[in-house]
Amino acid sequence: MKTTKNYKNYLKQSKRDLIDYSIKKENQIKKFKKSLEVINTKTQNLIKIQHNPLQDSKDNYLWFVYNQKLLEQRMAKSGDYTTLFITLTLNSSYHKYSSHSQSYNKNYNEDNTINKGYQLLNKSFRTIYKNFKIKKVHQKIFFSKVVEPHKDLTPHLHSIIYVKTQYVEQMKQHIKNTIKNNELGRYDIEQIEDINRSSSYLLKYVQKSTNPKSEQDFHFFNGWKKQNKIRVFTHSNLELPRYIFKKVNSILKLSEGLKDKNPISEVLEQCHIIVNTKDKSTKEITTKIYSNNSNSKYKVVINRTRKIHEIEEKIKTYTQKTTFGINDPKRMVLFEKIEDYEICEAFQSGDNYSNNFYDENIIETKDKIYDYKINDFKIQNIGSGEILYNKNDFMLLDKYKYKLYLNKLDI
Structure with a gap:
């Protein structure tokens, strides 16, 4: 049986590899952007394209926060919706080591890669929000979703779901059926009584990994998501597409000096x-x-x-x-x-x-x-x-x- 030492070595080497992968990729992007020169044909001014991946990561996190808060406000204003907080994990065959005993997992299947697990989580969640029907009529739900690494680097999923209050119990059963049919691992379904707390409830679970403070933490998380082709943040709908917000705000600087107001608003x-x-x-x-x-x-x-x-x-x-x-x-x-x-x-x-x-x-x-x-x-x-x-x-x-x-x- 593989020992605790093997588990720690596995994590240490895996994290080092992910950090190296991220640094390599970001350097390639930086080199490419540096080779580009853009000219303003009206003023004849040359523009150098900068690359700041750590700032981009922070912007991604804030973009998610801004949109989730707007969605929360819209659902609260409607008065018709109830909030569910769900966590989906993968079954034992996707975990190389047990994070509790730190021993090798005999049920682990080497074909069950991180990306394959991510695809299964996405497929399961897609079923949850796309196939929710009452008397064969599709019911619209709203959500914000985050995928992040477990201690053993296997992905798991957190989501806030807004569902019509009269259909809450049916949605809970629909989620359980999906989990069973797709043979997922442990899960959690929690009903949040105060809809105005849904954003803070979600963010307290995901802030540490998805909003890294140090360069090393950034490269670990960045390497994990890029090497395994993982989209971390997803919304059911956006008040404003990001490419519009990013360009408009970069030109007009409308977010500067804002304190309590949402920049998207x-x-x-x-x-x-x-x-x-x-x-x-x-x-x-x-x-x-x-x-x-x-x-x-x-x-x-x-x-x-x-x-x-x-x-x-x-x-x-x-x-x-x-x-x-x-x-x-x-x-x-x-x-x-x-x-x-x-x-x-x-x-x-x-x-x-x-x-x-x-x-x-x-x-x-x-x-x-x-x-x-x-x-x-x-x-x-x-x-x-x-x-x-x-x-x-x-x-x-x-x-x-x-x-x-x-x-x-x-x-």
Whole structure:
């Protein structure tokens, strides 16, 4: 049996490898960004692209906090929702070592990688929020979700779920059924009585790992999520897409000096934001307005194109139909008449041999992946009419030089 020493060495080496992986990746990104030079074609000013991964990590955490707080406020204002805090973990076959006994886990399956466990947690949670139905009618739920490492580096999931109050017990049972069907590990479902405490309740569980204070802690967590392709933070819906907030706030500096106000709320109050999306296949254009405040100081117009990729998946399920003894003549008649039945298992109970017959069902699912390209992004001062930012004014220096060269050839 592998000893406690093996467990500690495993963790020590794994963390070192993750830190080294993160440092290597961030240095590659830094080197790439350093090689890029952007020119403002209006002012002819050159812009160096900076890379500060620790600050980016803090911004990611704050972005999650801002959105979760806005969602909490919206649910509280509605008055129709109850909060559930859930934790999902993986079963024993995903844990190489026991974090309690610190000994090697004989049930561990080497094929059950961290990424595979993450995919199972995501699949299970997707079932929870996408397949929740009352009398065959889908019920909309809202959530914020975080994935973080266990002590032995195996992923686990925390989430705040907002569900209509009259459906709370059905949701609890739906979660339990999903956990059982997907063979997850230990879980926790807790009902939070004060909906206004849901954000702080979630953040006290995840702040230490997802909001690292030191560079070493950052590289460990960053290496863990990047090497295993893990998306840490997810929301059911956003008040404002991050790319819009990040660009608008970097130009207008609206979050500076704010104390008790949510920066996302400030951007929504100050800006009239319009996003036009053109589908590349249908050529249809849809318009979404994120803020339509009559007192807005700024107008933001974004034009983008969207390409849709469809991914098909077939899932086999088996429903037990009936059981017969091995020598029961009815069994043979049934087996001859029904071709789509399979004998999936045989078992012995005392002297009674029997077979279970299962009906095979194939469920086809289709997921869509959306690719977006920003073609135009403008920020305008409504009062003066001045264009404060225009995406098309900025080009990579090499591309700009090549464009000038082509213009000379046309003369």
